[in-house]
Amino acid sequence: MSDMSTIIQLADVRKQYGNDGVTTEVLHGINLTLQQGEFSALIGPSGSGKSTLLNIIGLLEQPTSGVIRVSGRDTGTLPDEELTKLRGRSIGFVFQFHHLIPAFSALENVMMPLMLEAGRPTPLQRERAAALLTRVGLADRLSFKPAKLSGGQQQRVAIARALAANPPLILADEPTGNLDTAAADEIFKLLFEVNQESGTTFLIVTHDPRLAKRCRRVIELVDGQIVA
């Protein structure tokens, strides 16, 4: 079923919340395949399960049933240590609320996935992080702590961080949800450019139809089911 260019494959993925008596099913049998280099938008009304789906794809959350394959590999039986390694290598995250680590500078935040992978910081990591921050237009903000950066700048740092380990897939949960229109446009443009440059696959949750329209593929989720 999966060919060389399939990055993520979901088969009949269900997610239920609650355990004693009252369970609600948030995702009802999702089948989804993401190909390498795709730039897709995930849209849908609030509460339709977009974030849940993204977290499951990102191996942060276990589905109640169903199969998730990352590069053809079934992730259902992997222990935490393996799952963590796979996540670090294959998936970059950009969250709505930036989620940078306040105690670390912009540069160190970008280095974080690399440091976690290598076990310790190296000069090479620093070079790569500086290059990425330069790429997102923050060459002069390397040593700034997150609190000293604007919302748009923080989101750029988060994007640079997601790119740091050069993962084949980047998941972004409403990356522009917190920004004004101009800043949102800038961020979207940046993501699009990275996709063009490096062929990184993107799955972006947004409920801004204006932005969704610019994506090549639009996946619509309503009440836990993919309708388009």
Add this chain to the structure above:
Amino acid sequence: MLAVKKTMRIEWLLAVRFLKEGRAQSFFMLGGVTMGVGVIVFLTSLITGLQRSIIEKTLGTQAHVVMRSPDDEARRIIKPDSTLSVSANIERRAQRLSSILQWQQIMRELEKRPEVTAVSPLVAGPSFAIRGNATKSVALMGIDQEKYTRIVPMASFMKEGEFRISANDAAVGTDLARELGVTLGDKIRLQTADGRSETITVAGIFDVGIRDLNRRWVFITLRSAQNLLDLVGGVSSIDVTVRDLFKAEVIGAQLAQQTGLTAESWMKTNAQLMVGLKSQSASSYMIQFFVIISVAFGITSVLVVSVIQKSREVGILRAMGCSRRRIRHIFLLQGGVVGLIGSLLGCGLGALLVTFFASTARNPDGTPIFPVVLEPGMFLIAAAVATVTGILAAAAPAVRAAKLDPVVAIRNV
């Protein structure tokens, strides 16, 4: 700012950064450890110093082990039971003092043992010291000067003259000298109950710090004492010192078995003192134990709060490829680092306190009441205990942090 230590592992980097970030929390944890370790160091060096000086004072005039003839022992046990004064008298006539006869050979055997540091023969017994019309009851101490001074450093107790024991020369205590009205060079007649007597010349006057001994001890040669006490060829006891003075009891038992003599260790002679020292140590350990426990609780409660506050960061780290194990290590390290740094500060604080305390507590003559004992070993132990305590105290918060669901942390901003 940019400088990231190249060699620092990521767990360390995160642990140290989290500690630096939570400045107030780290300060309170450090303060707790510092004070706890300070109290422990203070208490330990105080009690060690106190006990050491008490033991030193006690053992200044005592051998660690005294070996005696077994029938001497038996007689001492029987004596109180013998109601007939006649039989007691007969016994005393027959043998004034029971003696160790092959003492030279026994001493050679004892000297061979590695744990024995000095061996000295002693002929001790009662006598009268007479000068003019003053008569005092004294204890004759017949010794081999060279051997005896290796057990009791008499030279350091001399007030006048020197500790020189020979056929004519003897040493007496300050109190006896005063009571008899003698000074250096004066003669004293020693006379025993059965009429034997000898005249000695005072060559030295000592003060061993114990009035009763200053009043009673008269040091003469082994031969003179043997003559006076009718013990020719024998000695009444053999004094022994050992390398580890707290093993005196055990070694004494071994020596007794080897020689067939009885052995009495200083610990048994001073049983009361030992009980006192032991209960003092026990209560000190008890206090230290509770100090450690409360320091540990302090660290745990601060770290539990810190884990809750850091749950967002933990979630982010997990999303970026940080395993549960690593999260656990980051928090364990925080406890360990706090324990180690706090213990170093605490060692300094404790040393300062005890030095200050010792400098204020002085005898009237200005000498410290007890010597301050600050041993490197104690600091090492304190640091190790505090570090381990820190890590153990961090265990519960660390496990909790590792169990955090990254999704919950990421969803709830």
